[in-house]
Amino acid sequence: MKNGRFHPVARAPKRRSKDRPVKAKADTIKVATTETIELTGASTRREHDLIGERDIPAEAYWGVHTLRAVENFPITGVIVGHFPDFVRALVYVKQAAARANFRLGHLSKEKARAIEQACQRIAKEDKYQAQFIVDAVQGGAGTSTNMNTNEVVANVALELLGKPKGAYGMLHPNDDVNMSQSTNDAYPTALRLSIILASDALMYALEELAFGFKAKAVEFSDVLKIGRTQLQDAVPMTLGQEFDAYYVTIKEDVGRLKEIVRLFHEVNLGATAIGTGINSDPRYAALAIEELARVSQRPMVLASNLIEATSDMGAFVLFSGLLKRIAVKLSKICNDLRLLSSGPRAGFAEIRLPAVQAGSSIMPGKINPVIPEVVNQVAFLVIGHDITVTMCAEGGQLQLNAFEPTIGYCLLSCLRHLTAAITTLTTKCVTGIEADREHCQALVEQSIGLVTALGPSLGYEVSSRVAKRALAEKRKVADIVLEEELMTAEELEGLMRIETMTAPSRLAKRA
Structure with a gap:
């Protein structure tokens, strides 16, 4: 690490035989996303949670918690990965947390560097969006989305370290990627x-x-x-x-x-579960926000x-x-x-x-x-x-x-x-x-609304009568005014110029 930033991880070494994923007994997983994921005959890895063990596609970056959520919430068919800005924001948070925890001495340099580079890769490469497969509408206040993120970041990081996906003994989704965090913050x-x-x-x-x-x-x-x-x-x-x-x-x-x-x-x-900051370093919140601002380039x-x-x-x-x-x-x-x-x-x-x-x-x-x-x-x-x-x-x-x-x-x-x-x-x-300039002009010239310009000179009552006659007889307002000798042609021409009606134009009456 130099000036608070990590050097790129060296090219990942070849996997050792003991790190290779286990060929588990195949089954079929119905996933409520845009596609159904079939495991029959596919290479899988075995993961577990507090409920039990499940088979995960060997090439999937998500894990067992994501699988449970996919099965539990077949709601909209719109996955979190449908929103690229949300995916980027999620990994920015994980990157900022890793930086803060490293600076505080709670996360090793190797793990912090792997998490950071995994987050950077996910944020830049569109292909990872398809790994955020939980439905956007879910129970649990977003826990499924957070777990999905933790697992994808962890497995991309493990890949960078030359380890197989699911080798959580080396780098854990919850203990390491989610360190000092709760879904609720x-x-x-x-x-x-x-x-x-x-x-x-x-x-x-x-x-x-x-x-x-x-x-x-x-x-x-x-x-x-x-x-x-x-x-x-x-x-x-x-x-x-x-x-x-x-x-x-x-x-x-x-x-x-x-x-x-x-x-x-x-x-x-930094609030963690309810805002008290439990399980985080007292200095963590301030550092995490500082790093989030740096990572996202937002204040x-x-x-x-x-x-x-x-x-x-x-x-x-x-x-x-x-x-x-x-x-x-x-x-x-x-x-x-x-x-x-x-x-x-x-x-x-x-x-x-x-x-x-x-x-x-x-x-x-x-x-x-x-x-x-x-x-x-x-x-x-x-x-x-x-x-x-x-x-x-x-x-x-x-x-x-x-x-x-x-x-x-x-x-x-x-x-x-x-x-x-x-x-x-x-x-x-x-x-x-x-x-249609000609049509607009024709409509305005035939409009009874032109009588409004005569109000200050003829008064409301006379103008109303002129308007009524013009409408009933299907004639122009100007023709009625001249016929009734209410104005001279010169006076009428000055008032009835349509161009002057598009802006304030009332003049003071002469004494």
């Missing part, structure tokens, strides 16, 4: 860190979407159209103003996201009260609420895009969305707004997950919340789905939107 710390990591992609996607709307706002800055309230004609605006509003509402959520994510920098690593800090931090889910509830807010905004914008593009002959038809696929199996030529529609559906999922997170947080009892796995599943799923949906909306829809 390792799991929530990793979950918080994974949300920080996954939020980077969401922030980038939101920034790109905001930029896409801004570009359209500039492009459409001179396109006059009629604004609408409650789906009825209101007053003129530009299509650019409409799209600039979308830019602002998305951009401000990037700022909110950065603020809320900072809450997850505070973690309870992680130790919670001021570890008992409170172990049971409190407040940050998750706030974050889920923000994701719901983003989803609601996105869904509303997509509702607008579907309305504005409705038609092409019998709808608003003010904008044209990119044609990405045929819209009907029976109606030739039909094109549907499929990209906004899929974003709507993702938004509905996120809104539903927010309710689930709320109930999970409320369901905690005493010193622990047992429902963190479902909180993690919901939030990491939301982050993944929102990021994908936003990227799709940007690249396959927003950047290719076109305006």
